[in-house]
Amino acid sequence: MSFVLSKRMTIGDYFIYGSIVLFSFICLAPFLYVVSVSLTDPEVYVPFQFRIIPEQFSLASYAYLLSTNSFLNSLKNTAYITIVGTIFNIIVTFTMAYGLTKKTLPGRTFILYAVVFTLVFNAGIVPNYILVQGLGLINSHWALILINLTNAWSLIVVKSFMDSIPIELEEAARIDGCNDIGVFLRIIIPLSMPAIAAFTLFFAVAHWNTYFNAMIYLTDSSKWTLQVLIKTLVIDSGSDAVAQAGSSGEQAALPQETIRMASIVLAMLPILVIYPFLQKYFAKGVMLGSVKG
Template sequence: MSSVTKKRLTFGDYIIYSTIALISMICLVPFLYVVSVSLTDPEVYVPFQFNLIPEKFSLSSYAYLLSTNSFLMALKNTIYITVVGTILNLVVTFTMAYGLTRKTLPGRKIIFYAVIFTLVFNPGIVPNFLLVQNLGLINSHWSLILVSLTNAWSLIVVKSFMDSLPPELEEAARIDGCNDIGVFFRIIIPLSMPAIATFTLFFAVAHWNTYFNALIYLTDSSKWTLQMLIKTLVIDSGSDAVGQAGATPEQATLPQETIRMASIVLSMLPILVVYPFLQKYFAKGVMLGSVKE
Protein backbone atom coordinates (compact mmCIF):
# COMPACT_ATOMS: atom_id res chain seq x y z
CA MET A 1 0.00 0.00 0.00
CA SER A 2 1.64 3.18 -1.14
CA SER A 3 1.35 6.27 0.94
CA VAL A 4 1.14 9.67 -0.63
CA THR A 5 3.28 12.20 1.18
CA LYS A 6 1.99 15.74 1.28
CA LYS A 7 4.47 18.36 0.23
CA ARG A 8 4.82 21.16 2.74
CA LEU A 9 4.72 24.64 1.38
CA THR A 10 7.90 26.59 1.89
CA PHE A 11 8.25 30.31 2.48
CA GLY A 12 9.22 30.72 -1.18
CA ASP A 13 6.03 28.92 -2.26
CA TYR A 14 3.92 31.35 -0.25
CA ILE A 15 5.69 34.28 -1.89
CA ILE A 16 5.14 32.83 -5.38
CA TYR A 17 1.45 32.07 -4.77
CA SER A 18 0.89 35.48 -3.19
CA THR A 19 2.54 37.20 -6.17
CA ILE A 20 0.42 35.23 -8.63
CA ALA A 21 -2.73 36.05 -6.66
CA LEU A 22 -1.81 39.74 -6.59
CA ILE A 23 -1.15 39.84 -10.34
CA SER A 24 -4.44 38.03 -10.98
CA MET A 25 -6.31 40.60 -8.90
CA ILE A 26 -4.60 43.47 -10.72
CA CYS A 27 -5.79 41.98 -14.03
CA LEU A 28 -9.28 41.11 -12.77
CA VAL A 29 -10.25 44.30 -10.93
CA PRO A 30 -10.35 46.61 -14.01
CA PHE A 31 -12.51 44.08 -15.83
CA LEU A 32 -14.91 43.83 -12.87
CA TYR A 33 -15.06 47.62 -12.69
CA VAL A 34 -16.00 47.89 -16.38
CA VAL A 35 -18.75 45.28 -15.94
CA SER A 36 -19.98 46.98 -12.77
CA VAL A 37 -20.27 50.41 -14.37
CA SER A 38 -22.02 48.96 -17.43
CA LEU A 39 -24.65 47.30 -15.18
CA THR A 40 -25.20 50.32 -12.91
CA ASP A 41 -28.62 51.95 -13.03
CA PRO A 42 -28.37 55.54 -14.37
CA GLU A 43 -30.41 56.80 -11.41
CA VAL A 44 -27.73 55.78 -8.88
CA TYR A 45 -24.65 56.23 -11.05
CA VAL A 46 -22.06 58.61 -9.60
CA PRO A 47 -19.15 59.61 -11.88
CA PHE A 48 -15.65 58.51 -10.80
CA GLN A 49 -17.03 56.42 -7.93
CA PHE A 50 -15.22 53.08 -7.62
CA ASN A 51 -17.65 50.18 -7.11
CA LEU A 52 -17.00 46.57 -8.06
CA ILE A 53 -20.64 45.70 -7.36
CA PRO A 54 -23.40 47.98 -8.72
CA GLU A 55 -25.65 49.58 -6.12
CA LYS A 56 -28.59 48.95 -8.43
CA PHE A 57 -28.53 46.70 -11.49
CA SER A 58 -29.83 47.84 -14.86
CA LEU A 59 -29.47 46.70 -18.47
CA SER A 60 -30.57 50.05 -19.90
CA SER A 61 -27.14 50.81 -21.40
CA TYR A 62 -27.06 47.46 -23.20
CA ALA A 63 -30.64 47.94 -24.42
CA TYR A 64 -29.70 51.38 -25.73
CA LEU A 65 -26.65 50.11 -27.62
CA LEU A 66 -28.47 47.14 -29.12
CA SER A 67 -31.27 49.42 -30.32
CA THR A 68 -29.02 51.79 -32.29
CA ASN A 69 -28.30 51.29 -35.98
CA SER A 70 -24.65 52.33 -35.78
CA PHE A 71 -23.75 49.75 -33.12
CA LEU A 72 -25.65 46.97 -34.87
CA MET A 73 -24.02 47.90 -38.19
CA ALA A 74 -20.54 47.86 -36.62
CA LEU A 75 -21.32 44.50 -35.00
CA LYS A 76 -22.51 43.11 -38.33
CA ASN A 77 -19.36 44.36 -40.09
CA THR A 78 -17.11 42.85 -37.44
CA ILE A 79 -18.87 39.48 -37.56
CA TYR A 80 -18.60 39.44 -41.35
CA ILE A 81 -14.88 40.29 -41.30
CA THR A 82 -14.20 37.76 -38.54
CA VAL A 83 -16.07 34.85 -40.14
CA VAL A 84 -14.89 35.38 -43.73
CA GLY A 85 -11.36 36.37 -42.68
CA THR A 86 -10.93 33.39 -40.35
CA ILE A 87 -12.12 30.91 -42.98
CA LEU A 88 -9.78 32.34 -45.61
CA ASN A 89 -6.91 32.43 -43.09
CA LEU A 90 -7.36 28.73 -42.34
CA VAL A 91 -7.64 27.78 -46.01
CA VAL A 92 -4.55 29.74 -47.09
CA THR A 93 -2.42 28.83 -44.07
CA PHE A 94 -3.06 25.08 -44.06
CA THR A 95 -2.95 24.61 -47.84
CA MET A 96 0.27 26.60 -48.17
CA ALA A 97 1.84 24.83 -45.18
CA TYR A 98 0.91 21.48 -46.71
CA GLY A 99 2.46 22.54 -50.01
CA LEU A 100 5.68 23.48 -48.24
CA THR A 101 5.89 19.98 -46.74
CA ARG A 102 5.87 18.41 -50.24
CA LYS A 103 9.50 17.75 -51.18
CA THR A 104 8.48 17.48 -54.84
CA LEU A 105 7.19 21.07 -54.94
CA PRO A 106 9.34 23.13 -57.37
CA GLY A 107 11.05 26.03 -55.58
CA ARG A 108 9.92 24.83 -52.15
CA LYS A 109 13.04 26.07 -50.37
CA ILE A 110 12.92 29.46 -52.07
CA ILE A 111 9.29 29.92 -51.04
CA PHE A 112 10.07 28.86 -47.47
CA TYR A 113 13.02 31.25 -47.26
CA ALA A 114 10.77 34.03 -48.58
CA VAL A 115 8.32 33.25 -45.76
CA ILE A 116 11.12 33.45 -43.18
CA PHE A 117 12.29 36.72 -44.74
CA THR A 118 8.89 38.31 -44.06
CA LEU A 119 9.18 37.14 -40.45
CA VAL A 120 12.38 39.14 -40.01
CA PHE A 121 11.74 42.14 -42.27
CA ASN A 122 8.43 44.00 -42.29
CA PRO A 123 7.78 46.44 -45.16
CA GLY A 124 5.91 48.86 -42.88
CA ILE A 125 2.74 50.90 -43.09
CA VAL A 126 3.38 52.98 -46.21
CA PRO A 127 4.04 50.09 -48.67
CA ASN A 128 1.01 48.22 -47.29
CA PHE A 129 -1.18 51.29 -47.75
CA LEU A 130 0.06 51.84 -51.32
CA LEU A 131 -0.60 48.18 -52.11
CA VAL A 132 -4.16 48.36 -50.79
CA GLN A 133 -4.72 51.65 -52.62
CA ASN A 134 -3.45 50.31 -55.95
CA LEU A 135 -5.67 47.25 -55.57
CA GLY A 136 -8.68 49.54 -55.16
CA LEU A 137 -9.52 48.19 -51.71
CA ILE A 138 -9.66 51.49 -49.82
CA ASN A 139 -12.92 51.77 -47.85
CA SER A 140 -13.63 48.08 -48.42
CA HIS A 141 -13.86 45.28 -45.87
CA TRP A 142 -11.60 43.24 -48.12
CA SER A 143 -8.77 45.60 -47.20
CA LEU A 144 -8.92 44.10 -43.70
CA ILE A 145 -9.14 40.51 -44.95
CA LEU A 146 -6.85 40.17 -47.96
CA VAL A 147 -3.87 41.97 -46.41
CA SER A 148 -3.72 39.41 -43.60
CA LEU A 149 -4.57 36.10 -45.25
CA THR A 150 -1.72 34.45 -43.39
CA ASN A 151 1.57 35.23 -41.66
CA ALA A 152 5.00 33.68 -41.43
CA TRP A 153 4.69 32.51 -37.83
CA SER A 154 1.45 30.62 -38.49
CA LEU A 155 2.88 29.00 -41.62
CA ILE A 156 6.02 27.84 -39.84
CA VAL A 157 4.10 26.38 -36.87
CA VAL A 158 1.54 24.58 -39.06
CA LYS A 159 4.28 23.27 -41.37
CA SER A 160 6.22 21.94 -38.37
CA PHE A 161 3.05 20.28 -37.11
CA MET A 162 2.43 18.58 -40.47
CA ASP A 163 6.07 17.46 -40.63
CA SER A 164 5.58 15.74 -37.25
CA LEU A 165 2.70 13.57 -38.51
CA PRO A 166 3.60 9.88 -39.06
CA PRO A 167 4.65 9.39 -42.70
CA GLU A 168 3.26 5.85 -42.63
CA LEU A 169 -0.29 7.24 -42.76
CA GLU A 170 0.45 9.07 -46.00
CA GLU A 171 2.10 6.00 -47.49
CA ALA A 172 -0.95 3.90 -46.62
CA ALA A 173 -3.23 6.50 -48.23
CA ARG A 174 -1.17 6.50 -51.41
CA ILE A 175 -1.31 2.71 -51.56
CA ASP A 176 -5.11 3.08 -51.43
CA GLY A 177 -4.92 5.37 -54.46
CA CYS A 178 -4.97 8.85 -52.89
CA ASN A 179 -3.17 11.70 -54.59
CA ASP A 180 -1.84 14.81 -52.80
CA ILE A 181 -5.31 16.37 -52.57
CA GLY A 182 -6.77 13.14 -51.21
CA VAL A 183 -4.00 12.85 -48.63
CA PHE A 184 -4.62 16.44 -47.55
CA PHE A 185 -8.38 16.08 -47.05
CA ARG A 186 -8.48 12.50 -45.79
CA ILE A 187 -5.34 12.32 -43.65
CA ILE A 188 -3.86 15.74 -42.88
CA ILE A 189 -7.06 17.67 -42.12
CA PRO A 190 -8.58 15.08 -39.72
CA LEU A 191 -5.28 14.83 -37.83
CA SER A 192 -4.93 18.61 -37.76
CA MET A 193 -8.17 19.37 -35.89
CA PRO A 194 -6.36 20.52 -32.67
CA ALA A 195 -4.17 22.85 -34.73
CA ILE A 196 -7.19 24.06 -36.74
CA ALA A 197 -9.09 24.83 -33.52
CA THR A 198 -6.09 26.69 -32.11
CA PHE A 199 -5.50 28.83 -35.19
CA THR A 200 -9.22 29.44 -35.57
CA LEU A 201 -9.05 31.14 -32.18
CA PHE A 202 -5.89 33.06 -33.11
CA PHE A 203 -7.28 34.33 -36.42
CA ALA A 204 -10.76 35.06 -35.05
CA VAL A 205 -9.40 37.14 -32.16
CA ALA A 206 -7.12 39.05 -34.53
CA HIS A 207 -9.97 39.89 -36.91
CA TRP A 208 -12.40 40.69 -34.10
CA ASN A 209 -9.95 43.15 -32.58
CA THR A 210 -9.03 44.76 -35.91
CA TYR A 211 -8.53 48.46 -35.21
CA PHE A 212 -5.42 49.96 -36.77
CA ASN A 213 -6.03 48.67 -40.30
CA ALA A 214 -9.67 49.75 -40.05
CA LEU A 215 -8.52 53.21 -38.96
CA ILE A 216 -6.27 53.49 -42.02
CA TYR A 217 -8.35 51.86 -44.75
CA LEU A 218 -12.00 52.55 -43.82
CA THR A 219 -13.28 56.09 -44.37
CA ASP A 220 -17.03 55.42 -44.38
CA SER A 221 -18.52 55.23 -40.87
CA SER A 222 -21.14 52.73 -42.09
CA LYS A 223 -18.30 50.25 -42.69
CA TRP A 224 -16.62 50.72 -39.32
CA THR A 225 -15.74 47.74 -37.21
CA LEU A 226 -16.80 47.41 -33.60
CA GLN A 227 -13.39 48.48 -32.35
CA MET A 228 -13.53 51.66 -34.42
CA LEU A 229 -16.93 52.54 -33.00
CA ILE A 230 -15.77 51.86 -29.44
CA LYS A 231 -12.72 54.07 -30.01
CA THR A 232 -15.08 56.86 -31.09
CA LEU A 233 -17.28 56.26 -28.06
CA VAL A 234 -14.47 56.15 -25.52
CA ILE A 235 -12.09 58.76 -26.90
CA ASP A 236 -13.58 61.03 -29.52
CA SER A 237 -17.18 62.08 -29.16
CA GLY A 238 -18.69 60.17 -26.27
CA SER A 239 -22.08 58.60 -26.85
CA ASP A 240 -22.90 60.87 -29.82
CA ALA A 241 -21.39 58.33 -32.22
CA VAL A 242 -24.14 55.90 -31.26
CA GLY A 243 -26.80 58.46 -30.41
CA GLN A 244 -26.93 59.74 -33.96
CA ALA A 245 -28.64 56.51 -34.94
CA GLY A 246 -31.74 57.48 -32.94
CA ALA A 247 -32.82 56.88 -29.36
CA THR A 248 -35.74 57.56 -27.07
CA PRO A 249 -35.56 60.61 -24.74
CA GLU A 250 -35.04 58.28 -21.77
CA GLN A 251 -32.14 56.53 -23.50
CA ALA A 252 -30.58 59.81 -24.61
CA THR A 253 -30.13 60.82 -20.95
CA LEU A 254 -28.07 57.76 -20.08
CA PRO A 255 -24.61 58.54 -18.63
CA GLN A 256 -21.91 58.37 -21.27
CA GLU A 257 -19.68 56.30 -19.00
CA THR A 258 -22.18 53.45 -18.64
CA ILE A 259 -22.65 53.37 -22.43
CA ARG A 260 -18.90 53.26 -22.98
CA MET A 261 -18.42 50.41 -20.52
CA ALA A 262 -21.38 48.49 -21.96
CA SER A 263 -19.89 48.78 -25.45
CA ILE A 264 -16.56 47.42 -24.18
CA VAL A 265 -18.27 44.46 -22.50
CA LEU A 266 -20.30 43.68 -25.63
CA SER A 267 -17.14 43.76 -27.74
CA MET A 268 -15.41 41.25 -25.43
CA LEU A 269 -18.37 38.94 -24.88
CA PRO A 270 -18.27 36.86 -28.11
CA ILE A 271 -14.61 35.93 -27.66
CA LEU A 272 -15.17 35.11 -23.98
CA VAL A 273 -18.05 32.83 -24.97
CA VAL A 274 -16.14 31.02 -27.73
CA TYR A 275 -12.82 30.64 -25.92
CA PRO A 276 -13.87 27.96 -23.35
CA PHE A 277 -15.00 25.63 -26.15
CA LEU A 278 -11.58 25.87 -27.86
CA GLN A 279 -9.44 25.99 -24.73
CA LYS A 280 -8.97 22.21 -24.54
CA TYR A 281 -7.36 22.28 -28.00
CA PHE A 282 -5.26 25.34 -27.29
CA ALA A 283 -2.18 23.93 -25.51
CA LYS A 284 -2.26 20.69 -27.51
CA GLY A 285 -2.51 22.44 -30.83
CA VAL A 286 0.40 24.77 -30.08
CA MET A 287 2.71 22.07 -28.73
CA LEU A 288 2.10 19.49 -31.45
CA GLY A 289 4.14 21.41 -33.99
CA SER A 290 7.00 22.23 -31.63
CA VAL A 291 8.77 18.85 -31.56
CA LYS A 292 9.13 16.45 -34.44
CA GLU A 293 8.84 12.83 -33.38
Protein backbone atom coordinates (compact mmCIF):
# COMPACT_ATOMS: atom_id res chain seq x y z
CA MET A 1 0.00 0.00 0.00
CA SER A 2 1.35 3.36 -0.91
CA PHE A 3 0.41 6.61 0.65
CA VAL A 4 0.40 9.88 -1.32
CA LEU A 5 0.92 12.93 0.81
CA SER A 6 -0.77 15.98 -0.62
CA LYS A 7 -0.35 19.49 0.66
CA ARG A 8 -2.97 22.12 0.16
CA MET A 9 -1.86 25.54 -0.97
CA THR A 10 -2.31 28.08 1.78
CA ILE A 11 -2.66 31.82 1.51
CA GLY A 12 0.97 32.11 2.58
CA ASP A 13 2.05 29.77 -0.23
CA TYR A 14 0.20 31.82 -2.83
CA PHE A 15 1.79 34.98 -1.44
CA ILE A 16 5.29 33.50 -1.54
CA TYR A 17 4.97 32.11 -5.07
CA GLY A 18 3.32 35.28 -6.28
CA SER A 19 6.14 37.37 -4.79
CA ILE A 20 8.73 35.18 -6.50
CA VAL A 21 6.99 35.55 -9.87
CA LEU A 22 6.67 39.31 -9.41
CA PHE A 23 10.31 39.68 -8.37
CA SER A 24 11.43 37.56 -11.34
CA PHE A 25 9.44 39.74 -13.74
CA ILE A 26 10.93 42.90 -12.20
CA CYS A 27 14.42 41.48 -12.76
CA LEU A 28 13.67 40.37 -16.33
CA ALA A 29 11.67 43.42 -17.43
CA PRO A 30 14.69 45.70 -18.15
CA PHE A 31 16.40 42.95 -20.14
CA LEU A 32 13.22 42.19 -22.10
CA TYR A 33 12.75 45.89 -22.80
CA VAL A 34 16.30 46.20 -24.15
CA VAL A 35 15.83 43.19 -26.44
CA SER A 36 12.41 44.45 -27.56
CA VAL A 37 13.69 47.91 -28.49
CA SER A 38 16.71 46.48 -30.30
CA LEU A 39 14.41 44.31 -32.45
CA THR A 40 11.85 47.04 -33.17
CA ASP A 41 11.53 48.26 -36.73
CA PRO A 42 12.85 51.86 -36.87
CA GLU A 43 9.78 52.93 -38.86
CA VAL A 44 7.37 52.03 -36.06
CA TYR A 45 9.60 52.80 -33.06
CA VAL A 46 8.05 55.16 -30.51
CA PRO A 47 10.42 56.58 -27.83
CA PHE A 48 9.75 55.69 -24.18
CA GLN A 49 7.01 53.20 -25.05
CA PHE A 50 7.37 50.02 -23.00
CA ARG A 51 6.79 46.86 -25.01
CA ILE A 52 7.79 43.30 -24.17
CA ILE A 53 7.10 42.17 -27.75
CA PRO A 54 8.08 44.53 -30.60
CA GLU A 55 5.23 45.87 -32.67
CA GLN A 56 7.20 44.98 -35.80
CA PHE A 57 10.44 42.98 -35.87
CA SER A 58 13.56 44.21 -37.61
CA LEU A 59 17.29 43.46 -37.48
CA ALA A 60 18.24 46.79 -39.02
CA SER A 61 20.02 48.06 -35.88
CA TYR A 62 22.08 44.87 -35.60
CA ALA A 63 22.96 44.98 -39.29
CA TYR A 64 24.04 48.60 -38.95
CA LEU A 65 26.22 47.94 -35.89
CA LEU A 66 27.90 44.94 -37.46
CA SER A 67 28.73 47.04 -40.51
CA THR A 68 30.48 49.82 -38.58
CA ASN A 69 34.25 49.84 -38.16
CA SER A 70 34.17 51.26 -34.62
CA PHE A 71 31.92 48.52 -33.23
CA LEU A 72 33.77 45.70 -34.99
CA ASN A 73 37.11 47.15 -33.88
CA SER A 74 35.93 47.34 -30.25
CA LEU A 75 34.62 43.79 -30.49
CA LYS A 76 38.01 42.63 -31.81
CA ASN A 77 39.84 44.46 -29.00
CA THR A 78 37.59 42.92 -26.34
CA ALA A 79 37.96 39.43 -27.81
CA TYR A 80 41.75 39.81 -27.89
CA ILE A 81 41.92 40.99 -24.27
CA THR A 82 39.54 38.24 -23.13
CA ILE A 83 41.35 35.37 -24.88
CA VAL A 84 44.93 36.43 -24.13
CA GLY A 85 44.10 37.65 -20.61
CA THR A 86 42.26 34.45 -19.69
CA ILE A 87 45.15 32.28 -20.92
CA PHE A 88 47.63 34.26 -18.83
CA ASN A 89 45.27 34.16 -15.83
CA ILE A 90 44.99 30.37 -15.94
CA ILE A 91 48.74 29.85 -16.39
CA VAL A 92 49.77 32.24 -13.60
CA THR A 93 47.04 31.22 -11.13
CA PHE A 94 47.52 27.47 -11.40
CA THR A 95 51.33 27.49 -11.52
CA MET A 96 51.56 29.86 -8.54
CA ALA A 97 48.92 27.92 -6.59
CA TYR A 98 50.83 24.67 -7.20
CA GLY A 99 54.04 26.26 -5.97
CA LEU A 100 52.32 27.47 -2.82
CA THR A 101 51.21 23.93 -2.00
CA LYS A 102 54.89 22.97 -1.50
CA LYS A 103 55.96 23.51 2.10
CA THR A 104 59.61 23.46 1.02
CA LEU A 105 59.16 26.57 -1.15
CA PRO A 106 61.45 29.36 0.17
CA GLY A 107 59.41 32.31 1.44
CA ARG A 108 56.14 30.38 1.15
CA THR A 109 54.69 31.74 4.41
CA PHE A 110 55.53 35.33 3.49
CA ILE A 111 53.97 34.94 0.04
CA LEU A 112 50.79 33.46 1.54
CA TYR A 113 50.51 36.32 4.02
CA ALA A 114 51.10 38.82 1.21
CA VAL A 115 48.35 37.21 -0.87
CA VAL A 116 45.87 37.23 2.01
CA PHE A 117 46.81 40.85 2.80
CA THR A 118 45.57 41.92 -0.64
CA LEU A 119 42.13 40.53 0.18
CA VAL A 120 41.69 43.40 2.64
CA PHE A 121 43.93 46.15 1.31
CA ASN A 122 44.85 47.31 -2.18
CA ALA A 123 47.05 50.05 -3.57
CA GLY A 124 44.24 52.12 -5.06
CA ILE A 125 43.66 53.85 -8.38
CA VAL A 126 46.48 56.43 -8.30
CA PRO A 127 49.35 54.05 -7.40
CA ASN A 128 48.10 51.58 -10.01
CA TYR A 129 48.03 54.31 -12.64
CA ILE A 130 51.55 55.42 -11.72
CA LEU A 131 52.71 51.80 -11.99
CA VAL A 132 51.12 51.31 -15.41
CA GLN A 133 52.54 54.62 -16.58
CA GLY A 134 55.99 53.70 -15.31
CA LEU A 135 55.84 50.42 -17.22
CA GLY A 136 54.97 52.31 -20.40
CA LEU A 137 51.64 50.53 -20.79
CA ILE A 138 49.34 53.55 -21.07
CA ASN A 139 47.13 53.18 -24.15
CA SER A 140 48.11 49.52 -24.47
CA HIS A 141 45.90 46.46 -24.14
CA TRP A 142 48.61 44.90 -22.00
CA ALA A 143 47.71 47.39 -19.28
CA LEU A 144 44.45 45.46 -18.87
CA ILE A 145 46.14 42.06 -18.97
CA LEU A 146 49.37 42.33 -16.97
CA ILE A 147 47.91 44.16 -13.96
CA ASN A 148 45.22 41.46 -13.58
CA LEU A 149 47.24 38.26 -13.99
CA THR A 150 45.58 36.74 -10.93
CA ASN A 151 43.87 37.64 -7.66
CA ALA A 152 44.04 36.48 -4.06
CA TRP A 153 40.65 34.73 -4.01
CA SER A 154 41.46 32.62 -7.06
CA LEU A 155 44.89 31.68 -5.71
CA ILE A 156 43.53 30.61 -2.34
CA VAL A 157 40.69 28.55 -3.82
CA VAL A 158 42.90 26.81 -6.39
CA LYS A 159 45.60 26.16 -3.76
CA SER A 160 43.00 24.59 -1.45
CA PHE A 161 41.80 22.42 -4.32
CA MET A 162 45.33 21.23 -5.09
CA ASP A 163 45.95 20.52 -1.40
CA SER A 164 43.05 18.05 -1.58
CA ILE A 165 44.76 15.98 -4.31
CA PRO A 166 46.29 12.86 -2.67
CA ILE A 167 50.05 13.21 -2.24
CA GLU A 168 50.40 9.53 -3.17
CA LEU A 169 49.70 10.39 -6.80
CA GLU A 170 52.65 12.76 -6.89
CA GLU A 171 54.89 10.25 -5.16
CA ALA A 172 53.95 7.57 -7.69
CA ALA A 173 54.74 9.94 -10.54
CA ARG A 174 58.15 10.76 -9.04
CA ILE A 175 58.93 7.06 -8.72
CA ASP A 176 58.19 6.79 -12.45
CA GLY A 177 60.78 9.50 -13.10
CA CYS A 178 58.69 12.72 -13.25
CA ASN A 179 60.18 15.96 -11.95
CA ASP A 180 58.11 18.85 -10.55
CA ILE A 181 57.16 20.11 -14.01
CA GLY A 182 56.20 16.60 -15.12
CA VAL A 183 54.06 16.07 -12.04
CA PHE A 184 52.34 19.39 -12.61
CA LEU A 185 51.63 18.79 -16.31
CA ARG A 186 50.79 15.08 -16.16
CA ILE A 187 49.07 14.73 -12.78
CA ILE A 188 47.90 18.06 -11.38
CA ILE A 189 46.59 19.67 -14.59
CA PRO A 190 44.49 16.67 -15.75
CA LEU A 191 42.95 16.37 -12.26
CA SER A 192 42.29 20.11 -12.22
CA MET A 193 40.27 20.29 -15.45
CA PRO A 194 36.96 21.08 -13.65
CA ALA A 195 38.74 23.88 -11.78
CA ILE A 196 40.33 25.14 -14.99
CA ALA A 197 36.94 25.19 -16.73
CA ALA A 198 35.33 27.07 -13.85
CA PHE A 199 38.08 29.69 -13.55
CA THR A 200 38.25 30.08 -17.31
CA LEU A 201 34.65 31.25 -17.11
CA PHE A 202 35.37 33.53 -14.13
CA PHE A 203 38.37 35.19 -15.79
CA ALA A 204 36.76 35.41 -19.24
CA VAL A 205 33.67 37.17 -17.88
CA ALA A 206 35.85 39.60 -15.91
CA HIS A 207 37.93 40.48 -18.98
CA TRP A 208 34.91 40.73 -21.26
CA ASN A 209 33.25 43.18 -18.87
CA THR A 210 36.39 45.27 -18.36
CA TYR A 211 35.25 48.87 -18.25
CA PHE A 212 36.83 51.07 -15.59
CA ASN A 213 40.47 50.14 -16.23
CA ALA A 214 39.91 50.37 -19.98
CA MET A 215 38.43 53.83 -19.59
CA ILE A 216 41.44 54.96 -17.54
CA TYR A 217 44.32 53.37 -19.44
CA LEU A 218 43.10 53.44 -23.06
CA THR A 219 43.13 56.96 -24.45
CA ASP A 220 42.93 56.05 -28.13
CA SER A 221 39.37 55.35 -29.27
CA SER A 222 40.65 52.77 -31.77
CA LYS A 223 41.78 50.65 -28.79
CA TRP A 224 38.55 50.94 -26.81
CA THR A 225 36.88 47.82 -25.50
CA LEU A 226 33.25 47.06 -26.22
CA GLN A 227 32.12 48.19 -22.77
CA VAL A 228 33.74 51.62 -23.14
CA LEU A 229 32.16 52.07 -26.56
CA ILE A 230 28.73 51.12 -25.19
CA LYS A 231 29.19 53.53 -22.28
CA THR A 232 29.91 56.25 -24.83
CA LEU A 233 26.80 55.35 -26.80
CA VAL A 234 24.41 54.96 -23.86
CA ILE A 235 25.58 57.60 -21.38
CA ASP A 236 27.24 60.28 -23.51
CA SER A 237 24.18 61.60 -25.31
CA GLY A 238 26.16 63.74 -27.70
CA SER A 239 28.47 60.95 -28.82
CA ASP A 240 28.53 59.63 -32.36
CA ALA A 241 31.30 57.07 -31.94
CA VAL A 242 29.45 54.43 -33.88
CA ALA A 243 27.71 56.81 -36.22
CA GLN A 244 31.04 58.07 -37.58
CA ALA A 245 31.74 54.65 -39.03
CA GLY A 246 28.54 54.42 -41.05
CA SER A 247 27.02 56.50 -43.77
CA SER A 248 25.06 59.59 -42.78
CA GLY A 249 21.97 58.48 -44.70
CA GLU A 250 21.86 55.12 -42.94
CA GLN A 251 22.39 56.71 -39.54
CA ALA A 252 19.58 59.19 -40.11
CA ALA A 253 17.14 56.37 -40.81
CA LEU A 254 17.84 54.55 -37.52
CA PRO A 255 16.84 55.86 -34.07
CA GLN A 256 19.77 56.20 -31.68
CA GLU A 257 17.86 54.28 -29.01
CA THR A 258 17.51 51.10 -31.09
CA ILE A 259 21.23 51.23 -31.91
CA ARG A 260 22.13 51.61 -28.23
CA MET A 261 19.95 48.70 -27.20
CA ALA A 262 21.29 46.52 -30.01
CA SER A 263 24.85 47.25 -28.89
CA ILE A 264 23.98 46.17 -25.33
CA VAL A 265 22.48 42.89 -26.55
CA LEU A 266 25.49 42.17 -28.77
CA ALA A 267 27.82 42.80 -25.82
CA MET A 268 25.92 40.32 -23.64
CA LEU A 269 25.39 37.68 -26.30
CA PRO A 270 28.82 35.93 -26.28
CA ILE A 271 28.75 35.34 -22.52
CA LEU A 272 25.12 34.18 -22.67
CA VAL A 273 26.07 31.68 -25.38
CA ILE A 274 29.16 30.34 -23.59
CA TYR A 275 27.73 30.22 -20.07
CA PRO A 276 25.33 27.23 -20.53
CA PHE A 277 28.22 25.01 -21.66
CA LEU A 278 30.29 25.85 -18.56
CA GLN A 279 27.42 26.28 -16.10
CA LYS A 280 27.93 22.88 -14.49
CA TYR A 281 31.50 23.88 -13.65
CA PHE A 282 30.41 27.29 -12.35
CA ALA A 283 28.71 25.98 -9.19
CA LYS A 284 31.43 23.38 -8.71
CA GLY A 285 34.10 26.06 -9.04
CA VAL A 286 32.64 28.08 -6.19
CA MET A 287 32.95 25.04 -3.89
CA LEU A 288 36.45 23.98 -5.00
CA GLY A 289 38.68 23.35 -2.04
CA SER A 290 35.95 24.02 0.52
CA VAL A 291 35.91 20.38 1.67
CA LYS A 292 39.02 18.24 1.83
CA GLY A 293 38.69 14.48 1.78
